[in-house]
Amino acid sequence: IVGGTATTISSFPWQISLQRNGGHSCGGSIYSARVIVTAAHCLQSVSASSLQIRAGSSYWSSGGVVAKVSSFKNHEGYNANTMVNDIAVLHLSSSLSFSSTIKSISLASSNPANGAAASVSGWGTESSGSSSIPAQLRYVNVNIVSQSRCASSSFSYGSQIKSSMICASASGKDSCQGDSGGPLVSGGVLVGVVSWGYGCAASNYPGVYASVADLRGWVISNA
Ligand code: 4AZ
Numbered sequence: 362i363v364g365g366t367a368t369t370i371s372s373f374p375w376q377i378s379l380q381r382n383g384g385h386s387c388g389g390s391i392y393s394a395r396v397i398v399t400a401a402h403c404l405q406s407v408s409a410s411s412l413q414i415r416a417g418s419s420y421w422s423s424g425g426v427v428a429k430v431s432s433f434k435n436h437e438g439y440n441a442n443t444m445v446n447d448i449a450v451l452h453l454s455s456s457l458s459f460s461s462t463i464k465s466i467s468l469a470s471s472n473p474a475n476g477a478a479a480s481v482s483g484w485g486t487e488s489s490g491s492s493s494i495p496a497q498l499r500y501v502n503v504n505i506v507s508q509s510r511c512a513s514s515s516f517s518y519g520s521q522i523k524s525s526m527i528c529a530s531a532s533g534k535d536s537c538q539g540d541s542g543g544p545l546v547s548g549g550v551l552v553g554v555v556s557w558g559y560g561c562a563a564s565n566y567p568g569v570y571a572s573v574a575d576l577r578g579w580v581i582s583n584a
Contacts, residue, residue, distance in 0.1 A: 362481065362482065362483055362485055362487065362495075362499040362500060362501050362535075362536060362537060362540060363486075363487055363488055363489070363501070363533070363534060363535045363536075363537050363561045363562040364501055364531075364533040364534035364535065364562060365487070365499040365500055365501035365534065366499060366500060366501070367495070367497045367498070367499055368419070368482065368497075368498050368499060368500045369419045369498070370417060370418055370419045370425070370462045370498060371461055371462055372500070373482045373498060373500060373544070373546075374391075374417070374460075374461065374462050374463055374464040375390045375391045375464055375465060375466035375544060375546075375551070376388060376389075376390065376391075376482050376483070376498065376543060376544060377389045377390070377391060377397055377414045377415060377416045378414065378415045378418075378421040378484055379397070379399055379403060379412065379414055379451070379542060380412065380413050380414065380415060380421075380427075381407060381411050381412055382411050383413075385421040385422070385484050385494060385539065386403060386539075387399055387400060387403035387539070387540075387541045387542035387543070388482070388483040388484070388485070388539075388540055388541065388542045388543020388544065388555060389403075389414065389451065389542045389543060389544075390466055390543065390544040390551050390554070391416065391457065391463065391464065391465045391466065392450070392465055392466070392468070392580065392584060393465055393584060394453075394456040394457045394458075394459065394465070395452060395453045395456050395457075396450055396451070396452060396453070396584045397414055397450065397451040397453065398448065398449075398450060398468075398542075398551065398554060398573075398580055399448075399449050399450075399451060399542030399543075399554065400447045400448065400449060400541050400542035400554050400555065400556055400571065401435035401436055401439035401446070401447050401448055401449040402439075402441065402444070402447050402541060402542075402556070402557075403449070403541055403542045404433055404435055404449050405441065409430045409431060409432050409433055412429070412430035412433070412451070413427050413428065413429050413430060414427070414428050414430065414451065414453065415427050416428065416457055416462075416463050417457075417460065417462040417463040418462070419497050419498045420496050420497055420498075421484045421494075421496065421498075422496065425462065425463070426457070426458075426463070428453045428454060428455050428457060429453065429454040429455070430451045430452065430453060430454070431452050431453065431454040432451075432452045433449055433450065433451045433452065434449060434450050434452075434583050435448075435449045436448045436449065436576065436579055438525075443521070443523065444521075444526070444556055444557050444569070445523045445525050445526070446525050446571070446576065446579075447525075447554065447556040447557070447571045448554055448571045448573075448576045448579065448580065449542075450580060450583050450584060466544065466546065466549075466550065466551045467549075467550045467551065468550065468551050468573050468574075468577040468580060468581070469547070469548075469550045469551060469552040469573045469574045469577070470574055470577060471574050472505075472507065472508065472527055472552065472572055472574045472575070473505045473527075473547045473548065473552055474505065474507070475505060475506060475507035475510050476504050476505060477504065477505040477547050477548070478502065478504060478505075478547060479502070479503050479504065479505050479529050479545055479546060479547035479552060479553075480500050480501065480502050480503070480545075480546055480547075481500065481501060481503060481529065481535075481536045481540065481543065481544065481545045481546075481553075481555060481568070482498060482499065482500035482501075482540075482543060482544060482546075483498070483499065483500075483536060483539065483540030483543040483555065484496075484497075484498060484499070484539055484540070485536060485537045485538055485539030485540030485541070485543075485555075486537045486538045486539055486561070487499070487537070488537070488561065489537060489538070489560040489561040489562070489563070490538075491537075491538075494539045501531070501534040501535070501536075502531065502534070503529040503530055503531045503534055503535070503545075503568070504529060504530065504531055505527065505528070505529050505547060505552070506527075506528035506529060506530055506567045507527070507528075508522055508523075508524060508526060508527055508528070508572070510528075511526070511527070511528035511567055511569070516528070516565050516566065516567060517559070517565045517566055518559075518566065518567075518569070522569065524572070524575055525571060525572055525575045525576060526556065526569050526570065526571065526572055527545075527552065527553050527569075527570050527571075527572040527574075527575075528567035528568065528569055528570065529545055529553065529567055529568050529570060530567035530568060532562075533562050534562060535558065535561045535562035535563075535567075535568045536555045536558070536561070536568045537561035537562075538561070540555045541555045541556065541557075542554060542555060543555045545570045550573075551573050552570075552572075552573050552574065553570025553571060553572060553573060554570055554571040554573065555568070555570060556569050556570050556571045557569045
């Protein structure tokens with residue numbers, strides 16, 4: 362998270378750290394006691410046995426609870442070149458017990474309006490290309506940039522923005538490497554999954570998210 366603020370998991374109780382061989386690799390969101398939503402690009406060339414999640418902690422490396430991943434499924438239409446349909450579900454080996462620090466979040470059924478307030482959270486880098494990640498969860502407030510506006514000449518992505526994507530930006534504020542798979546929340550529902558961008562917080566290049574409204578049918582069918 363670039364330009365953000367440290368926070369505690371009680372404020373983002375749907376956030377998890379996805380860990381590969383014990384190290385933080387990506388974010389994710391709790392959909393149900395046994396199912397996590399994350400990004401397909403977080404799961405390329407990995408086996409489920411190398412994965413675990415940590416829920417209920419502000420710190421990616423300690424506290425809360427750890428659950429093993431029994432299996433995962435990437436969206437069949439995910440394309441690593443175009444980044445369309447960058448969404449996946451993880452199935453946990455054990456059920457999460459919900460509490461003040463562990464809660465599920467509902468999936469958006471429509472994309473928020475252009476300009477809507479949103480927040481994105483994670484343990485990703487605090488600047489593009491940084492070699493270290495923060496120990497404590499951070500978040501930033503951003504504004505939704507509609508799919509059509511993100512593809513327009515107001516910004517620099519053009520036709521790279523597809524219907525399965527939504528954008529969000531604010532000056533000097535963005536998601537970044539290590540936030541991938543994590544939650545973009547607006548109006549109390551999950552509206553996006555951190556997916557890609559040109560750098561982080563670069564002028565005219567909003568953060569790009571998988572559109573949960575566009576992909577919710579797939580998540581429900583594969584949960
Ligand atoms: C990444 O490298 C990444 N600014 C994630 C999010 C964004 C850019 C890059 C969005 O995982």
